């Protein structure tokens with residue numbers, strides 16, 4: 320759509336250029352012939368009008384290009400974010416988050432060059448070159464033929480230069496990615512590095528990567544300048560050939576002055592769009608390297624929301640309405656959860672009623688957090704997950720679940736807003752209740768948390784995260800509450816108070832699933848699910 324509009328405006332633009340060359344040639348020839356001011360009035364007005372039209376159409380072309388680039392970038396950003404979201408907690412060890420941040424930040428910004436300048440220039444060239452060459456052939460066949468013969472030199476140079484450019488641009492892009500990855504790693508691990516007194520070593524590492532990036536950028540600039548020079552040279556030589564032929568024929572009196580001038584002014588316009596395509600190619604190459612990565616990332620993303628339902632389970636999809644007994648809050652049938660292709664939960668089945676505290680135990684790395692991730696729809700799983708008697712697809716699970724992960728991951732803001740995260744109108748009484756259930760009585764109610772829950776101790780942050788899950792569970796009446804090692808940072812007395820709170824939460828009707836290594840939580844649980852390493856019989 321934008322491209323079609325661009326082609327129309329480009330046609331008007333090239334029309335203005337031809338009109339300008341024609342009227343300017345008429346004007347100059349008229350002046351040389353000593354025509355009167357009255358006779359020259361027409362060409363003056365035509366020249367002024369064509370200059371104005373040229374400027375206006377150029378502005379319109381620029382505006383269309385900027386709008387098109389903004390639209391494509393925002394669509395691509397949204398799709399990349401959706402793709403990252405769809406990967407869920409499965410993570411991607413081949414593509415760290417710093418790479419993704421570079422990709423959707425400076426990477427997609429580099430697409431400006433491709434979409435905002437290169438593509439419009441390509442459209443302009445496709446429209447302008449045939450029109451200008453056609454006009455030249457009509458006006459003066461020998462010049463037209465000379466242009467037709469020399470014009471292919473430019474794309475030839477462009478292809479040769481393009482190969483060299485693409486390689487250096489790609490290496491520059493890789494250097495930028497390495498630089499941001501290294502920088503993010505250092506920033507993330509700065510406190511650890513300082514404890515071990517290794518922070519200064521990182522300076523040299525960042526220095527080295529920055530230096531590499533600088534050298535690669537200079538190489539890109541060198542190639543860019545050299546290629547612009549080569550293209551200019553090719554175009555100038557071609558124009559010179561035509562100019563000499565027109566000059567000789569003017570002296571011989573074979574063509575009129577007005578026609579000769581028209582042809583001479585118009586000839587560079589035949590080469591200009593192609594030359595600019597070459598120049599814009601450099602701006603485009605960096606964006607293309609980024610675009611390739613974006614497309615790779617989108618290709619690698621799961622196309623549809625992963626379904627937890629295997630084909631053999633389709634028959635069992637009907638809602639559970641056996642007798643009058645309430646369906647279990649959670650029923651798992653042959654659940655398989657994979658990490659990096661390897662099943663960590665392999666064929667887990669079971670049913671648990673609401674109102675219970677269920678402790679999920681097992682050795683470190685056995686797959687407890689992965690199970691919770693599957694239950695909240697953040698990790699694709701095979702088999703069947705039924706919540707309150709209804710089979711739930713991965714995309715629906717989050718709505719039935721309240722969750723607190725191993726890390727509190729608190730947001731900044733007043734305590735009540737952090738606890739009532741996502742609620743449009745926080746219920747103050749419910750916030751108080753959630754804070755009591757999570758034993759958060761040592762934090763002032765009016766405390767304003769900094770980024771990442773700054774201002775709280777580790778144990779306090781953990782309890783505020785439990786309160787946040789409790790608020791959601793109470794407000795939305797979620798059948799499932801999932802907590803991943805909620806008491807790992809607590810002293811024994813506080814842990815007992817939190818356990819009492821979790822039991823009270825369960826008494827409201829939810830199934831409270833707690834991943835834990837703590838004996839006190841295991842002892843207080845109504846049921847225990849002890850996960851075994853995949854492949855080992857339970």
Ligand SMILES: Nc1ncnc2c1ncn2[C@@H]1O[C@H](COP(=O)(O)OP(=O)(O)OP(=O)(O)O)[C@@H](O)[C@H]1O
Nearest residue numbers: 409410658659663682683684685686687688689690
């Ligand atoms: N993002 C990931 N990509 C690939 N494999 C992963 C990823 N996260 C975890 N794993 C692997 O999956 C397995 C299960 O991890 P999980 O975090 O579920 O274990 P866990 O039982 O919760 O461990 P812990 O008690 O130590 O928290 C581990 O072997 C781990 O190496």
